[in-house]
Amino acid sequence: MAIIVQKYGGSSVATIEKIKNVAKSIINKKNQGNDMVVVVSAMGDTTDDLINLAKEIATNPCKRELDALLATGEMVSSALLAMAIKDMGYDAVSFNAYQIQLTTNGTFGKSLIEDINEDVILSALLEGKIVIIAGFQGISEEGEITTLGRGGSDTSAVAIAAKLSGQCEIYTDVDGIYSVDPRLYKEAKKIDEISYEEMLELSSLGAQVMHSRSVELGEKYNIPIYVGLSCSDIKGTYIREVRGVENKPITGIAAVDSDVAITLKNIKYDITLLAEIFQAIAAKKINIDMISQTTPDNGVTSISFTIPKEELRECLVVLRGYAEEQQIFIDENICKFSVVGIGMKTTSGVAAKIFKLFSESNIEAKMITTSEIRITCAIKSEDKMKAVALVAKEFEL
Secondary structure, eight states, X not given: OXXXXXXXXXXXXXXXXHHHHHHHHHHHHHTTTOEEEEEEOOXXXXXXXHHHHHHHXXXXXXXHHHHHHHHHHHHHHHHHHHHHHHHTTOOEEEEOTTTTTOEEESOTTSOEEEEOOHHHHHHHHHTTOEEEEEOSEXXXXXXXXXXXXXXXXXXXXXXXXXXXXXXEEEEESSSSEESSOTTTOTTOOEESEEOHHXXXXXXXXXXXXXXXXXXXXXXXXXXXXXEEETTOOSOOEEESOOOXXXXXXXXXXXXXXXXXEEEEEEEEOOHHHHHHXXXXXXXXXXXXXXXXXOOXXXXXXXXXXXXXXXXXXXXXXXXXTTSOGGGEEEEOOOEEEEEEOGGGGTOOOHHHHHHHHHHHTTOOOOEEEEETTEEEEEEOGGGHHHHHHHHHHHTTO
């Protein structure tokens, strides 16, 4: 008898009708002889609504209290789903993070899973129950409620699957993973399977289908992850170790407007100073992505980097300790455009082809970073759709 860990996103449990449909789907899987563990997100836009509510109360809500507030969303949906299953004649039980001792470390709003007491879950399964777990949340060593950050329910599901040595299925409002977000490019093709490495890059670059930490956990514990449409028989996508990759340089494109570029102009060229600046930013748990630096001239240099827009205010507080106000420049008109593909390891000329397309279409690349399987550049936000269409068509994505 297999243990299957399913996760249902907020759109899948947005209404009572949808919750009942999810309950029927879970029961159907249970009747096939499987032990069922289900992780749920908050209903619909509940998390956003709660954040807005907090901001009506306080300009800058206390992060501890915000986590305590946001965690209630998943508790509501998990309890309602358990009720729906019971009403259909099957035994179910809902658990929150405290009840399964899902412990975390790190900071409020973006904590990391430390451990899970699988005995609580296994005991309920042995009693024949369908186990419903509130995703997105954990309990710190100090007993505080913490949240795992956006998309954290994916991470909850994969971590639980790893702990139970089970299968993992992520259900959402899309029928799999596409080479490009279909909202950006209508001709995008669905991918049957994608490697952990490629999906991790796409997720960390802003592709919203999967949370990057969940993919990282899947790779670490070799847990294949199935991504599909809720309550549907349409074939989805598997994230797993892919062998015999076809000779295609690019697997997918990610294009997001959620970052801001910060430039420190004419600061002293001192590696110790630069180290101190980035250490101070890191101490605030602010994620820096792209970094570029001008060639030092007469002992000064300029350095640019990107961070998530929501962390701009906190980052500026740090930077004002190292640079004058007139040295700090903010550019919010950027789109982080990335192409990802294992095939780039063995295919030359991919970057040349992309930048030729950009040049012919007057698309400026403000910053560029690369890895073995990724090319990322910052372009103007208004050029996003044009860049996506050009590259997708050229590489038949």
